Amino acid sequence: MEELNLMKQAVQAMMSGMPKALRDPHRPAWHLAPSVGLLNDPNGFIQHNGVYHLFYQWNPLGCDHRNKCWGHWQSTDLVHWQHQPVALVPGACYDSHGCYSGSAVVADGKIMLAYTGNVKYPDGSRTAYQCLAQENAHGGYDKLGPVLPLPPGYSGHVRDPKVWRHQDNWYMVLGARDLQDRGKVLLLRSAELRNWQLLGEIAGSQLNGIGDFGYMWECPDLFTLDGAEVLICCPQGLAAEAERYLNVYQAGYFTGRLDYRQATFDHQDFHELDAGFEFYAPQTTLTEDGRRLLVGWMGVPEQDEDCHPTLQYGWIHILTCPRELSLHNGRLCQRPARELQQLRGENRQWQGTADDAPCWPVDSAELLLAPNGAFNADFGGAMALNWDGTVLRLTRNNLRSGQPEHRYWRGELTQLQILFDRSSVEIFINHGEATMSSRYFPGPQPLLHLSGKAQLALEHWSLTPCMLE
Numbered sequence: 001m002e003e004l005n006l007m008k009q010a011v012q013a014m015m016s017g018m019p020k021a022l023r024d025p026h027r028p029a030w031h032l033a034p035s036v037g038l039l040n041d042p043n044g045f046i047q048h049n050g051v052y053h054l055f056y057q058w059n060p061l062g063c064d065h066r067n068k069c070w071g072h073w074q075s076t077d078l079v080h081w082q083h084q085p086v087a088l089v090p091g092a093c094y095d096s097h098g099c100y101s102g103s104a105v106v107a108d109g110k111i112m113l114a115y116t117g118n119v120k121y122p123d124g125s126r127t128a129y130q131c132l133a134q135e136n137a138h139g140g141y142d143k144l145g146p147v148l149p150l151p152p153g154y155s156g157h158v159r160d161p162k163v164w165r166h167q168d169n170w171y172m173v174l175g176a177r178d179l180q181d182r183g184k185v186l187l188l189r190s191a192e193l194r195n196w197q198l199l200g201e202i203a204g205s206q207l208n209g210i211g212d213f214g215y216m217w218e219c220p221d222l223f224t225l226d227g228a229e230v231l232i233c234c235p236q237g238l239a240a241e242a243e244r245y246l247n248v249y250q251a252g253y254f255t256g257r258l259d260y261r262q263a264t265f266d267h268q269d270f271h272e273l274d275a276g277f278e279f280y281a282p283q284t285t286l287t288e289d290g291r292r293l294l295v296g297w298m299g300v301p302e303q304d305e306d307c308h309p310t311l312q313y314g315w316i317h318i319l320t321c322p323r324e325l326s327l328h329n330g331r332l333c334q335r336p337a338r339e340l341q342q343l344r345g346e347n348r349q350w351q352g353t354a355d356d357a358p359c360w361p362v363d364s365a366e367l368l369l370a371p372n373g374a375f376n377a378d379f380g381g382a383m384a385l386n387w388d389g390t391v392l393r394l395t396r397n398n399l400r401s402g403q404p405e406h407r408y409w410r411g412e413l414t415q416l417q418i419l420f421d422r423s424s425v426e427i428f429i430n431h432g433e434a435t436m437s438s439r440y441f442p443g444p445q446p447l448l449h450l451s452g453k454a455q456l457a458l459e460h461w462s463l464t465p466c467m468l469e
């Protein structure tokens with residue numbers, strides 16, 4: 001009954017809220033955004049029978065983190081997406097306070113969702129159940145109920161199951177906060193998705209020699225890439241440093257070797273996945289043609305969310321574009337999925353000194369830039385990218401204080417690929433060696449202004465709007 005009430009209210013919220021949301025000049029032209037309300041983590045990303053399914057944490061009733069449902073989009077080309085029936089709505093006794101994040105697998109020819117049922121009690125405490133749901137004949141999902149209660153030794157914060165198949169078993173990683181407030185990743189095994197055995201902690205704060213590393217780790221993902229295992233996770237509670245860990249919460253990865261029998265993960269250092277202002281809770285999937293794709297949330301929990309100007313239009317947050325992953329010298333590289341080239345419209349090229357460059361429209365655009373010296377790029381007066389030969393620095397005014405804030409990357413800059421979409425920029429450095437993903441809120445028809453003495457080779461495309469259907 002709770003579920004039905006929530007859906008009735010969601011229908012009303014959509015009917016009365018959509019005209020306004022669509023009027024927002026900051027609404028993306030081709031990124032995925034919620035029709036109304038709040039979107040956060042991508043969930044259940046999978047390709048099945050040639051069709052991509054992408055679910056997402058969605059509050060249809062408001063722009064706060066309540067009423068978490070799983071919205072559902074599908075696509076055959078990663079560019080054109082269609083709405084599907086809402087997949088999960090909270091309200092059962094085991095998911096009363098949210099159908100939290102999780103993943104999808106195909107079992108017996110059907111998509112199965114593994115998600116966290118979040119339950120809060122009046123005294124402020126909470127518990128979590130890992131739950132399953134199965135695809136039905138109507139494009140919807142039937143809840144199958146919990147398959148795992150809280151394991152002993154952990155707080156009520158155990159969530160975000162990512163499930164995959166390895167040899168003859170299913171495996172799951174979970175994010176957790178233990179009773180000593182240490183963030184952990186748990187590894188579990190099951191023969192049939194319903195009975196799960198906890199194998200142990202494979203990474204975490206005060207584990208594998210990493211010292212204190214946060215009180216909670218969210219949204220783990222584990223996969224093999226180019227011969228190594230990659231563990232993605234989102235540690236909460238890392239202290240900010242001069243040029244890293246500057247967002248409220250981090251998203252990063254370890255590369256290493258997973259021993260499935262011993263349940264141990266021998267890993268290297270933690271690296272942030274993205275050096276921009278907004279990036280969190282990414283999730284990957286393996287495509288039928290063997291690529292590892294990643295989609296992230298272009299937002300960060302509790303990071304000035306209440307100051308986003310889109311709130312006035314009744315919606316908040318977008319997902320990143322889909323990205324192809326590869327491993328080079330132990331470091332994860334991300335490039336825009338090749339399918340996104342379908343969006344490219346008119347092409348223009350230019351070469352010369354940055355100071356002489358024409359202004360380029362960047363409302364919805366892609367830019368390739370090869371510099372050979374210091375330069376500055378201003379994005380519609382609302383964001384700036386500066387390269388001084390050593391540090392690449394991204395600057396904007398903080399949404400709350402109005403004061404300038406910065407993000408950094410250091411290295412040898414050879415190439416930049418930048419995707420602009422109304423209120424977002426995704427910067428790919430040196431063919432994906434690093435990325436900077438950020439929201440920004442320029443005025444209408446923003447222009448790119450270049451300056452500096454550097455010689456630049458530029459290529460520009462306008463990107464064709466692509467509406468969700």
Ligand code: FRU
Nearest residue numbers: 057068100101159218219281
């Ligand atoms: C990450 C997260 C997850 C949780 C979900 C709830 O952003 O906090 O850990 O499952 O969001 O929406």
